[in-house]
Amino acid sequence: MSPANIQLAYQLLPLQLWNTIYMVFASAFFAILIGLPIGIVLTITDKGHIKENKIIYKVLETIVNIGRSFPFAILMVALIPFTRWLIGTSLGTTASIVPLTIAAAPFIARLIESSLKEVDKHILEAVIVMGSSTWQIITKILLPEALPSIISAITLTVINLIGYSAMAGLVGGGGLGQVAIQYGYHRFNTFIMIITVILLILLVQIVQWLGGYIVKSILKKRGKAIHD
Amino acid sequence: MSICVIHGYSSIAVCPLSILEILFSAKRNRAILTNMNPNPIIEIQAVSKRYAQAKENVHALQEISLTIDKGDTFGIIGLSGAGKSTLIRCLATLATPSSGKILFHGNSIADMDKIALRAYRRNIGMIFQHFNLLSSRTVAGNIAYPLEIANVPKEKQDRRVDELLGLVGLKEKKDAYPSQLSGGEKQRVGIARALATHPEVLLCDEATSALDPRTTREILSLLRNINKNLNVTIVLITHEMDVIKQICNKVAVIEEGKIVEEGSVFNVFADPQQPTTKQFLLNASHEIPPEFIKDVSPNRKLLRLRFKGKVAGDPIISEIVRKFNVDANILLGWIDRLQTQTIGTLIIELIGPAEGIKNALLYLTEKTVHYEVIENEPS
Numbered sequence: 317m318s319p320a321n322i323q324l325a326y327q328l329l330p331l332q333l334w335n336t337i338y339m340v341f342a343s344a345f346f347a348i349l350i351g352l353p354i355g356i357v358l359t360i361t362d363k364g365h366i367k368e369n370k371i372i373y374k375v376l377e378t379i380v381n382i383g384r385s386f387p388f389a390i391l392m393v394a395l396i397p398f399t400r401w402l403i404g405t406s407l408g409t410t411a412s413i414v415p416l417t418i419a420a421a422p423f424i425a426r427l428i429e430s431s432l433k434e435v436d437k438h439i440l441e442a443v444i445v446m447g448s449s450t451w452q453i454i455t456k457i458l459l460p461e462a463l464p465s466i467i468s469a470i471t472l473t474v475i476n477l478i479g480y481s482a483m484a485g486l487v488g489g490g491g492l493g494q495v496a497i498q499y500g501y502h503r504f505n506t507f508i509m510i511i512t513v514i515l516l517i518l519l520v521q522i523v524q525w526l527g528g529y530i531v532k533s534i535l536k537k538r539g540k541a542i543h544d
Numbered sequence: 545m546s547i548c549v550i551h552g553y554s555s556i557a558v559c560p561l562s563i564l565e566i567l568f569s570a571k572r573n574r575a576i577l578t579n580m581n582p583n584p585i586i587e588i589q590a591v592s593k594r595y596a597q598a599k600e601n602v603h604a605l606q607e608i609s610l611t612i613d614k615g616d617t618f619g620i621i622g623l624s625g626a627g628k629s630t631l632i633r634c635l636a637t638l639a640t641p642s643s644g645k646i647l648f649h650g651n652s653i654a655d656m657d658k659i660a661l662r663a664y665r666r667n668i669g670m671i672f673q674h675f676n677l678l679s680s681r682t683v684a685g686n687i688a689y690p691l692e693i694a695n696v697p698k699e700k701q702d703r704r705v706d707e708l709l710g711l712v713g714l715k716e717k718k719d720a721y722p723s724q725l726s727g728g729e730k731q732r733v734g735i736a737r738a739l740a741t742h743p744e745v746l747l748c749d750e751a752t753s754a755l756d757p758r759t760t761r762e763i764l765s766l767l768r769n770i771n772k773n774l775n776v777t778i779v780l781i782t783h784e785m786d787v788i789k790q791i792c793n794k795v796a797v798i799e800e801g802k803i804v805e806e807g808s809v810f811n812v813f814a815d816p817q818q819p820t821t822k823q824f825l826l827n828a829s830h831e832i833p834p835e836f837i838k839d840v841s842p843n844r845k846l847l848r849l850r851f852k853g854k855v856a857g858d859p860i861i862s863e864i865v866r867k868f869n870v871d872a873n874i875l876l877g878w879i880d881r882l883q884t885q886t887i888g889t890l891i892i893e894l895i896g897p898a899e900g901i902k903n904a905l906l907y908l909t910e911k912t913v914h915y916e917v918i919e920n921e922p923s
Contacts, residue, residue, distance in 0.1 A: 436676070438672065438674060438676045439676045439677075439678065441636075441638050441676070442670065442672060442676035443678075443689070443693075444637075444638065444665075445636045445637070445638065445665055445668065445670045445747075446665060446666070446689070446690045446693065446737075446741075447662040447663075447665035447666045447690075447693065447694070448693050449693070452693050456689070456692070456693070457678065460678070460680035460681070461678060461679060461680050463680065537721070538679055538680065538721045538723060539720070539721040539722075539723040539724035540679070540723050
C-alpha cells in the first residue's frame, strides 16, 4: 500500500467506476426497452392467455432462447462487426453497451414474461368481462399488478450486467473490469485489484438494496405482509 | 318465527296441532307471485358445450335452454362439475357455446361485433368466489376501473365511486387496499365494481362460497336489495340450496350438463321432482335417524309432508288420527322461508292397520297435501 498506488487508485477508479455505472445503466435501459415489449408479447400470445397466437409466440421464444444460450464472452466477440457498424468502433464504454444490451434483452424478456404470468388469470377474466381492451389489460392490469415482480427482475438484470460489464472490460470495454485485468492481472497490483473488487461488491450491494427497498415499499403500500 | 324441531316420540294426542299452528301462525302463504308480463332479458337456447379432450369429447353442457326475465333472481344449482360454471362463463362471454344461442334482449351475443360485444360486457356485471380484485389499486381505484376503461370523466367517476361505496357500506375503507380487507368487505368491493357501469344483469359465480355463514347472509341481503331497489337482474350459480332459498325467485337444477328441474323456487321447494333436487334440499340437521327408517313396515309408515298455500291452515294430522284410527308420531318439523312464501315440512310416522294407513294417504292426496313415503333403502 504505497503512496504511488493510492495515487493511482485516485486517478483510475472514480473514472472507471463511473464508466461501469454508465455502461450498466445505459445497457439496462436499452435492454428494458427491447425486453419489456417482447416479454409482454410472449405473455399474452402464450397458450390460454388473452391473445393466444402460436406462431408469434414460437418465433419470439426461439429468438429469446437463442439470445440466452450465447455465453456472453462469445456474444461480445461475435457482435464486434455489428457494434463497429453501429457505433463506429468496438472499443470503449459506449461500444460495450451494444453487446451488453443484446445479452440482457432476452434475459429481461424472460423474467418479465414470468412476472406477468404471475398475475392471476381470474383477475384477467374479471376485467375482460368488464369490457377491457388488450391495451387496457396490459397497461392498467398486467404491468401494475406485476410491478413488484418486474422491479425484482430489473434488479437482477442490473446485477448480472455489472458482472457482464467486468467481462467487457477484458476486451477493451473500459470500466472496473478493465482496471482489474490491466493492473490486477497483467501488472500483479494486488492493491488495485482488491479495491476494484470491493467497489464491484459495493455496487452490487447498493443495487440489490435499492431494488429490494422499492419492492418492499410498493408491497407495504398495497398492504401486503412482507416476508424476509 | 321459531323453528320447531321435535325429536322422539311426542305423541300427537299430547301435542295436538301445536306445531302446525306455530308453523303457520304468521299467515305467510300469499299467492305465488307470478310474473304476468314476462320480459325475457336473457334467453339461453339449446346451448351445448363440448371440450375436446385426449380421448373423447366431454359434454360440459347439453342442450340447455333457460329464460331469465327482467327482475329475476335466477339461481342455478349444481354440484361441482355439473356444468354450472361453464354456463355462467358462456353468459359472461368467457366461454363460447359449441352450439345453441344466448340472446340478450333478443340479440345473439355470438353475432355481436366488437363494439356491440363491449357494450354487452358493460351491461353485465360479474362477481366471483375469490373476488378477483386488483391488488395494485385501492378500494376506490378498483371500483373506478370499469368507469375508467369506459372513458367516464374523472369527476363523474369520483361521484359514482362515492355513491357505490355508500351502497355497499364501505365509505371508510375507500383508500384501503384489497389485502387489508376481510372476505366480506372484498366481496362488497366486487359488487360495487360490478355495478359501477349500471349493468342490467349481475352474474354471481359462487359469490358466497368462500365466506362464512354470517357474512354470506349479509352479502345475500345486499344482493337482494340491489335486485329490488336497483332492478338489477341477478343470475347466480351455487352449490348451496340455502343461497337459492334466501334470495332467488327461480331456480334451475343442473346435473351432468343438463337442466333436470326448473321453476319457481317455491314450487321446487314444495314439490321437488328429481332425486338430485331432493338431495340438495336435504339439510344435515334434517336427517331422519336411520333407526326410524329401518322400522318401516305396512303398519308403520314414514312420511314427509310438505305444506304450502291454504292447506297449512287445516288441522290435517288430527283429522287423520280421528278418521282412520291410526297413530301419528311427529319426528321432525321445520319451515323454510323463501322469498315470498314459507313452506313447512313435517316428518311423521303413521302407525296402525295397513288399511287405515292406506286410507289416510288417500285422504292426504284428496286434501292436496304433498307427501312422500320414505322407504327403507336396503344398504
